[in-house]
Amino acid sequence: MNEFINFDEISREKWQNLYKTSIPPLTHEELESIRSLNDEISLQDVQDVYLPLVHLLRLYKKNREDMSFSKGLFLQKIVKTPPLIIGISGSVAVGKSTTARLVQLLLSRAFPKLSVELVTTDGFLRTTADLKAQGILDRKGFPESYDMEALIEFLYRVKNGETCELPIYSHEIYDILPDQVQIIDRPDILIVEGINVLQNPQNQMLYISDFYDFSIYVDADEKLIEKWYLERFDSLLKLAKSDEANFYHQFTKMPTDEVVKLAKETWASVNRVNLREYIEPTRNRAEIILHKTEKHYVDKIYLKKF
Numbered sequence: 001m002n003e004f005i006n007f008d009e010i011s012r013e014k015w016q017n018l019y020k021t022s023i024p025p026l027t028h029e030e031l032e033s034i035r036s037l038n039d040e041i042s043l044q045d046v047q048d049v050y051l052p053l054v055h056l057l058r059l060y061k062k063n064r065e066d067m068s069f070s071k072g073l074f075l076q077k078i079v080k081t082p083p084l085i086i087g088i089s090g091s092v093a094v095g096k097s098t099t100a101r102l103v104q105l106l107l108s109r110a111f112p113k114l115s116v117e118l119v120t121t122d123g124f125l126r127t128t129a130d131l132k133a134q135g136i137l138d139r140k141g142f143p144e145s146y147d148m149e150a151l152i153e154f155l156y157r158v159k160n161g162e163t164c165e166l167p168i169y170s171h172e173i174y175d176i177l178p179d180q181v182q183i184i185d186r187p188d189i190l191i192v193e194g195i196n197v198l199q200n201p202q203n204q205m206l207y208i209s210d211f212y213d214f215s216i217y218v219d220a221d222e223k224l225i226e227k228w229y230l231e232r233f234d235s236l237l238k239l240a241k242s243d244e245a246n247f248y249h250q251f252t253k254m255p256t257d258e259v260v261k262l263a264k265e266t267w268a269s270v271n272r273v274n275l276r277e278y279i280e281p282t283r284n285r286a287e288i289i290l291h292k293t294e295k296h297y298v299d300k301i302y303l304k305k306f
Ligand SMILES: Nc1ncnc2c1ncn2[C@@H]1O[C@H](COP(=O)(O)OP(=O)(O)OP(=O)(O)O)[C@@H](O)[C@H]1O
Pocket: 038, 040, 041, 042, 090, 091, 092, 093, 094, 095, 096, 097, 098, 099, 195, 228, 231, 232, 235, 295, 296
């Protein structure tokens, strides 16, 4: 059966015209904050793709609020609308965190009175010491390398209106930061970004998917994602050059061809396997799929029909 049978395929040209008239253009300050987020982001993409996306999110939000209100009437009690949770998934290096930060920025603009928080599920990765102890250091990013139970409990508590803490993962030290936590204090909207956002472990009492009000899968051809992975590896190396504490510092001493070989091997033996076996199979669970081509240009959008 066609994987996309349950989706409407929408071309960029069609998508960009869906809500155009009702969206005010971005101000100079907003453009600047997007540039400082990632100066590679095309502002045309923001206007054509991401602003209509935020407009669609507005509809889902309204729908959730109406449902919550009606439930309250039925139960004859005051039910506070739970925070809206948006999941963003896709391969390593496909651009999830960039998309997530952009959506956060645009949602804060659309709802200036609401708090919009962002977390990455990498915070729930087991520490390097734990992974080593279990002999699965080379499985970082695979389902068994995450504490899914803790992630699900975190989402439950956020939905339940509680203030929560979560660990912070750092690409620089390639591990969980030992003495720091991120505090999530009852936001109105929470964006959850990570490769395992749409994965449902078998033995849990709660399903992670039950907590999302909307989900996005960022998609691209595998070869392109490899290219972005290698480019990002290179930028991480540049950042690490004069920082001995950085995990990538060790690679800055190696000849370039060896480093490229190592990055290619890591892609092929870890991240690509993970993409094929565990990430891409969750693609059609998303409410929307953003398909990117060269230079992160979004050419197609798939929106779930029902
Ligand atoms: N919309 C975009 N326009 C231009 N460049 C982008 C865009 N999105 C991502 N990139 C670039 O692609 C690379 C990967 O992006 P990002 O770090 O957001 O990926 P990710 O999916 O969050 O990766 P990971 O899972 O490893 O954290 C980065 O070098 C980033 O600068």
